[in-house]
Amino acid sequence: MSAIAYDDLLSRNLALIQRVCKKTASEDSRFIEDLELDSIDLVGLVSEMEEEFGVFVPEERLRTFQTVGEATRCVQELLGAGEQVA
Amino acid sequence: MNARKAGRGVLLTGGSGYVGGLIASTLLIHEDVTIVAPVRRTVDRQRFLEPVSAEVRLAGHVFDEAMASRIHLVELPERDRLAELDDAVARFGVDEIIHSAGCLDYFNAGALESINVDLTRAFVDQGRRWNVRRFIYISTAFSSGYVHHEIAETLHAAPGKDPTDYTRTKRVAEELVAASGLPYLIARPAIIIGDSRDGHYSGKQYGLYQLWAGMERLLCREWHPEIHALAPRQPVQLVHQNAFQEAFLAAYRHLPDDRIINIVSDQQRLPDLRALWDLWLDACLRPATTFYYERMADIPLREINGKQRALLALASVNLQIAGHAWRYETSSMDYLRTKGLRFTDATRESVALCQDIFIQESKLIQEFLGVHRPFFASETMQVDVVPETTLARPAAAAAAAP
Numbered sequence: 001m002s003a004i005a006y007d008d009l010l011s012r013n014l015a016l017i018q019r020v021c022k023k024t025a026s027e028d029s030r031f032i033e034d035l036e037l038d039s040i041d042l043v044g045l046v047s048e049m050e051e052e053f054g055v056f057v058p059e060e061r062l063r064t065f066q067t068v069g070e071a072t073r074c075v076q077e078l079l080g081a082g083e084q085v086a
Numbered sequence: 087m088n089a090r091k092a093g094r095g096v097l098l099t100g101g102s103g104y105v106g107g108l109i110a111s112t113l114l115i116h117e118d119v120t121i122v123a124p125v126r127r128t129v130d131r132q133r134f135l136e137p138v139s140a141e142v143r144l145a146g147h148v149f150d151e152a153m154a155s156r157i158h159l160v161e162l163p164e165r166d167r168l169a170e171l172d173d174a175v176a177r178f179g180v181d182e183i184i185h186s187a188g189c190l191d192y193f194n195a196g197a198l199e200s201i202n203v204d205l206t207r208a209f210v211d212q213g214r215r216w217n218v219r220r221f222i223y224i225s226t227a228f229s230s231g232y233v234h235h236e237i238a239e240t241l242h243a244a245p246g247k248d249p250t251d252y253t254r255t256k257r258v259a260e261e262l263v264a265a266s267g268l269p270y271l272i273a274r275p276a277i278i279i280g281d282s283r284d285g286h287y288s289g290k291q292y293g294l295y296q297l298w299a300g301m302e303r304l305l306c307r308e309w310h311p312e313i314h315a316l317a318p319r320q321p322v323q324l325v326h327q328n329a330f331q332e333a334f335l336a337a338y339r340h341l342p343d344d345r346i347i348n349i350v351s352d353q354q355r356l357p358d359l360r361a362l363w364d365l366w367l368d369a370c371l372r373p374a375t376t377f378y379y380e381r382m383a384d385i386p387l388r389e390i391n392g393k394q395r396a397l398l399a400l401a402s403v404n405l406q407i408a409g410h411a412w413r414y415e416t417s418s419m420d421y422l423r424t425k426g427l428r429f430t431d432a433t434r435e436s437v438a439l440c441q442d443i444f445i446q447e448s449k450l451i452q453e454f455l456g457v458h459r460p461f462f463a464s465e466t467m468q469v470d471v472v473p474e475t476t477l478a479r480p481a482a483a484a485a486a487a488p
Binding site for chain 1: 193291296299300303304387388392393395396397398399400402
């Protein structure tokens with residue numbers, strides 16, 4: 001499977017955050033400290049990412065990313081691994 | 087002014103937090119003490135007094151200038167410079183420490199260690215220097231970790247697997263306090279919820295309120311014809327905030343030194359996790375079908391609605407803690423009842439009152455109900471999903487339902 005371009009995923013993720021959270025983010029934005037999301041905002045946003053990209057983010061992965069860039073890398077890995085919602 | 091005239095001094099940490107505020111209001115009403123509260127620079131006097139004065143008033147007392155003057159805020163020094171509190175300790179005659187400050191951030195291991203363990207150690211050390219007559223530590227009913235025996239009112243001899251570092255660090259702190267050489271009291275409250283009399287709640291969205299807030303913000307967007315709930319039939323150990331205050335005060339007054347008290351409700355009267363789901367679903371969603379699972383591993387997470395999956399991810403640790411079979415020794419509570427303690431156990435009805443207030447105060451839920459109530463099912467089919475059953479076989483699961 002060809003690698004999915006990280007930059008494309010990042011652009012879509014930033015647009016998603018703008019739409020869902022009404023926040024202008026960058027690759028380095030931290031969800032809690034910079035975007036001021038709480039834990040409910042964050043799991044809600046991840047569910048939107050799952051829908052947007054057609055992936056399933058396991059709960060344990062949720063706790064491994066703190067920035068938009070890290071979340072995007074997670075999505076990229078899951079797409080690369082064929083981890084998609086049935 | 088002679089500070090001692092206002093009563094002996096108690097140093098209260100975490101006073102700007104929920105539990106600390108409940109303790110502060112209780113002491114102001116019932117004890118002749120002056121409270122010295124070390125707080126972070128960001129906490130001003132107004133912000134500190136607001137919840138404390140509200141609790142005093144809700145308890146039917148007047149919060150006047152005289153009462154306010156019995157609270158003295160001091161800046162919380164760095165952990166290795168707590169000796170900077172020496173002046174305040176001497177000035178107000180502090181002879182007791184109530185250490186209520188704690189970190190609840192389950193997944194921030196550094197903060198949990200720093201606040202729950204290192205800060206406790208630092209205050210214990212200072213308590214020895216100040217020669218306080220008692221060190222009171224506010225722990226948690228879950229500090230044992232997952233064990234399968236009754237949780238005794240002693241230090242945990244053989245700790246079980248910890249749900250998070252939170253329970254581990256609270257247990258370590260208990261051990262530090264007990265080994266300090268200071269006379270001590272360790273209070274282990276269960277999950278604190280709103281007042282049993284009027285349902286009001288002054289805490290943050292932790293515990294049951296985290297679940298309700300998650301349901302509010304994640305589920306109350308559209309009607310869900312199906313709900314997938316982690317809902318084993320285990321009593322959930324909840325304690326009303328007014329019951330906590332009563333038990334704390336009784337323990338403060340009557341328990342001899344070097345005691346540990348489990349502040350818990352009567353296991354027989356508590357609602358189980360399934361009842362808590364049902365309460366919410368009946369009030370806010372009325373799905374056509376509710377699937378109940380015993381374990382998180384049984385839920386077909388990839389196949390369910392994304393917002394429900396998000397809710398389960400948000401609350402998974404608390405739901406799993408709530409789903410464990412916790413059993414407690416209650417000798418101290420039994421003893422305190424002989425001393426006049428009137429402790430209101432949490433029941434399905436009293437929790438429903440708290441939930442009603444939460445729902446009434448939520449603009450989001452009220453708007454949701456206004457739009458979506460017409461879609462609510464007149465009856466909800468309840469399906470107990472046995473392990474290994476998946477959504478690929480819903481008909482079989484439904485057929486197994488009572």
